[in-house]
Amino acid sequence: MPEEIVKSIEEGLYVATIGMGLVFFSLLMFLLVLVVIRRVFPDDDHTGDMPTTPTEAKLAPTEALLEKIYIDPPKESITGEKVAAMAVAIYLQMENLEKVQMPEPVLSEVGHIGLIESSNWKLKGRNTFMNNQGQRPSTFRQRGRSNHQQRRGF
């Protein structure tokens, strides 16, 4: 091997040693930072679809209300009469409107949704499901994912 190449390989080994050393050192420092941050700011108790804080996910009114009930349940218990009244009200509403219109969450207001706490699709799916209540199930070809007009027949 020519001496020139051997010399440049030596230089490369120097760069590799310094480079890998600095990369490991930097990420080791980040590791320490992560450990310290987690000590200083303890982790949240809840995971999954639950937002970390109310400001992190500004949900649509219905969702926010559901969340409020979930986090801070009403003190008085819901009696069977109230449940029956609610069921009747929902039935009458469905009769009148044919379908119950649930407010669509404005995606721009849903806020940051992380890779792990990905509830974007769930929200969308849940609302699609709620909006379809009281309707007859649609045939496969009519179930479009977009607002585009679906092709019917051939």
Next chain:
Amino acid sequence: MSPELLGAIPDITLGHVVMICISLGMVYLGIAKGYEPLLLIPIGVGVLLANLPSTGIAEDDGMLGILRKAGLDTELFPLLMFLGVGALTDFTPMLQNPTTVLLGAAAQFGIFAALIAALALGWDLQTAAAIGIIGSADGPTTIFVSTKLADIELWGPIAVAAYSYMAMVPIIQPPIMRLLTTKRERLIRMPYPSRSASRKAKIMFPLIVIILASLIAPASAPLVGMLMFGNLLREAGVVERLSQSAQNELINITTIFLGLTVGSTMTAERFLEQQTIGIFLLGLFSFTIATATGVIFGKIMCYASGGKINPLIGAAGVSAIPMAARVVQKVGQEEDPENWLIMHAMGPNVAGVLGSAIAGGVILGILA
């Protein structure tokens, strides 16, 4: 008929025809096969436009030439893309399991292994480093470093090699992962953390990383700064509009311009050289070593933790996000369909993004 109208036809050379075929091949792979379509389609069209004779579109005063000077020569486009990548990246898996940060560091060895291999093949140190950075598996970092260290004729091949291998991660990585791990290791199940990282921690992390990275490797400040700024927009929770813009409009517009301009550097006289083949082979070598060192370090962590860490997640240390994490999931489920490794693999995956930005900065700090 005016003679200028058909004036380009006599200027077509065999090189132009080959490059036009290559550009159409890229567009085909992007559309029909789905290989990194966001990049391969703009790059393919950039190559096509630059190789149509007598148009002058890729010359310095042509449309693509002006874009190249504005965004590529100044390294603006890769940095803006990194801002978008930061806004799209969720560091929670890394915050939940901090030890996986080290896997992101281990996988950067591919960069330096390819650097040494390129030197052995006779490249100069700067060019060898620009080729080695393909192993970072990170498009913006690769383009940022190569535009600073390599000659313009190498920018296109290096960027295309990087994005091609990123698209081929599901083909390149699994055999290496299977070769370096035992069935018993692949069967290891990792428990999911029961808690999520706090919002304050998520906000503090990018700020501290900017400060630390800039102090340790000042040349990495533009890359890490943009990455972490994007992430801060995402985690702050009060600048939703800016976060959404970075995640969508900004990164999309930059991707179009970056692809077109990188493609425009791939003219026949620059691309159809023997060195292009060398760059592609070294890029593959770099990816292979990066995956292997990630898995080997995963094995070390597996032994150190008493068998609690599945070494497969080490392969996700290459920062092809989230493709590498998905490959880990797939290989793990081949042995145990009930084993869900993807969220564990996302830790080293996002650490890999950070590691590659640091590695790029370190290389620039030593060589630029």
